[in-house]
Amino acid sequence: MKIGCPTEIKPQEFRVGLTPNAAQEAVNHGHTVLIQSGAGIGAGFEDADYIAAGAEIIATAEDVFAKADMIVKVKEPQAGERKMLREGQLLFTYLHLAPDPAQTKDLLASGCTAIAYETVTDRNGGLPLLAPMSEVAGRLAPQVGAWTLQKANGGRGVLMGGVPGVGPARVMVIGGGVVGTHAARIAAGMGADVTVLDRSLPRLRYLDDVFGGTFKTSYASAGNTIELARMADMIIGAVLIPGAEAPKLITRAQLSELKPGAALVDVAIDQGGCFETSKATTHQDPIYDVDGIMHYCVANMPGAVARTSTIALGNATMPFMLALADKGWKQACLDDPHLMDGLNVHAGHLTYYAVGKALGIDVMSPSIAVKH
Numbered sequence: 001m002k003i004g005c006p007t008e009i010k011p012q013e014f015r016v017g018l019t020p021n022a023a024q025e026a027v028n029h030g031h032t033v034l035i036q037s038g039a040g041i042g043a044g045f046e047d048a049d050y051i052a053a054g055a056e057i058i059a060t061a062e063d064v065f066a067k068a069d070m071i072v073k074v075k076e077p078q079a080g081e082r083k084m085l086r087e088g089q090l091l092f093t094y095l096h097l098a099p100d101p102a103q104t105k106d107l108l109a110s111g112c113t114a115i116a117y118e119t120v121t122d123r124n125g126g127l128p129l130l131a132p133m134s135e136v137a138g139r140l141a142p143q144v145g146a147w148t149l150q151k152a153n154g155g156r157g158v159l160m161g162g163v164p165g166v167g168p169a170r171v172m173v174i175g176g177g178v179v180g181t182h183a184a185r186i187a188a189g190m191g192a193d194v195t196v197l198d199r200s201l202p203r204l205r206y207l208d209d210v211f212g213g214t215f216k217t218s219y220a221s222a223g224n225t226i227e228l229a230r231m232a233d234m235i236i237g238a239v240l241i242p243g244a245e246a247p248k249l250i251t252r253a254q255l256s257e258l259k260p261g262a263a264l265v266d267v268a269i270d271q272g273g274c275f276e277t278s279k280a281t282t283h284q285d286p287i288y289d290v291d292g293i294m295h296y297c298v299a300n301m302p303g304a305v306a307r308t309s310t311i312a313l314g315n316a317t318m319p320f321m322l323a324l325a326d327k328g329w330k331q332a333c334l335d336d337p338h339l340m341d342g343l344n345v346h347a348g349h350l351t352y353y354a355v356g357k358a359l360g361i362d363v364m365s366p367s368i369a370v371k372h
């Protein structure tokens with residue numbers, strides 16, 4: 001198979017879909033790997049690294065899309081990239097379709113087959129291709145939140161760890177999954193007073209068992225949420241209902257009850273955000289003010305630490321990328337129901353129920369699509 005990897009073009013996105021190590025594995029499996037010239041630079045990989053791995057360097061994205069059977073990327077295809085996708089071509093990347101009707105329409109129109117990293121599952125009910133980036137974004141969230149809290153950025157002017165005689169920042173993390181757990185660990189490590197909320201009691205039990213001395217837990221009822229929010233200096237949004245648009249857990253009206261200059265870090269923004277006032281921002285212009293509350297809503301946070309993120313993502317995607325290339329997507333999905341869970345679009349049909357529900361589009365069952 002010809003596997004193509006274009007340069008990411010989303011603003012301030014420095015990750016790349018294939019590392020030289022992943023390219024080398026694909027070449028060892030007998031595949032041709034086409035890398036757009038310069039695609040790896042942002043993550044610290046030169047064209048020479050890919051050539052040494054056995055890949056071919058291609059000058060333009062147009063040529064990569066035209067020649068490849070499978071496109072491996074990081075971020076959802078941007079409007080110009082969507083025009084280059086074609087019927088029968090396989091796209092393997094993050095998509096986040098539920099809050100994105102324009103992208104969904106274009107992918108359906110292209111006739112391509114699209115497997116979304118964020119909905120591939122594992123046997124423990126986890127999301128193995130989201131997890132590494134959730135680990136990164138979770139660990140970054142208190143760092144960017146602490147910056148947002150600084151006075152010059154519009155924040156409350158509260159130091160995470162406080163100092164002797166002055167108490168620490170109060171950090172509330174809504175959603176205690178991968179993002180939430182990593183965010184809570186780092187925030188606690190910075191000396192903040194941290195509480196994690198979740199709707200899953202088994203998850204709260206796990207967090208209490210493992211991190212009981214490090215941070216507190218609370219059930220994520222609406223009442224507890226607003227009660228803790230009123231006291232918080234920083235609120236990190238980290239909920240997920242896989243594939244679906246994020247529930248709105250703090251409304252615009254409730255902002256007036258928060259502390260002036262509190263920082264809201266909405267990591268769940270790529271699924272539409274879990275605060276009513278969240279709208280996606282970029283690394284170039286990451287924060288904005290609504291009613292005196294500072295919002296940080298960067299939809300591709302891991303891009304800020306592109307090298308760490310690229311290697312972590314590559315480690316996770318590699319076995320799936322190889323299965324897709326070795327067997328073709330149909331056989332690979334038939335052999336692995338967890339990969340089949342990643343199928344979002346095939347030949348003009350939407351194949352993921354939560355996305356169909358969010359966008360009001362009929363869905364074809366993936367088990368039918370795979371025979372289509």
Ligand SMILES: NC(=O)C1=CN([C@@H]2O[C@H](COP(=O)(O)OP(=O)(O)OC[C@H]3O[C@@H](n4cnc5c(N)ncnc54)[C@H](O)[C@@H]3O)[C@@H](O)[C@H]2O)C=CC1
Nearest residue numbers: 133134137175177178179198199220239240268299300301
């Ligand atoms: N902005 C960015 O750059 C990035 C964003 N993300 C996003 O972060 C979000 C979280 O991802 P993960 O931690 O990997 O998901 P996860 O599935 O590991 O955790 C989500 C948690 O939210 C909880 N939850 C669901 N509904 C809830 C509610 N109403 N109230 C409280 N808790 C609730 C679940 O029980 C679960 O424990 C996702 O939307 C993901 O796409 C992930 C990586 C990067």
Ligand SMILES: CC(=O)C(=O)O
Nearest residue numbers: 094133270299300302
């Ligand atoms: C998960 C995701 O969308 C990202 O890493 O950018």
Ligand SMILES: [Mg+2]
Nearest residue numbers: 270299300301
């Ligand atoms: Mg994202």
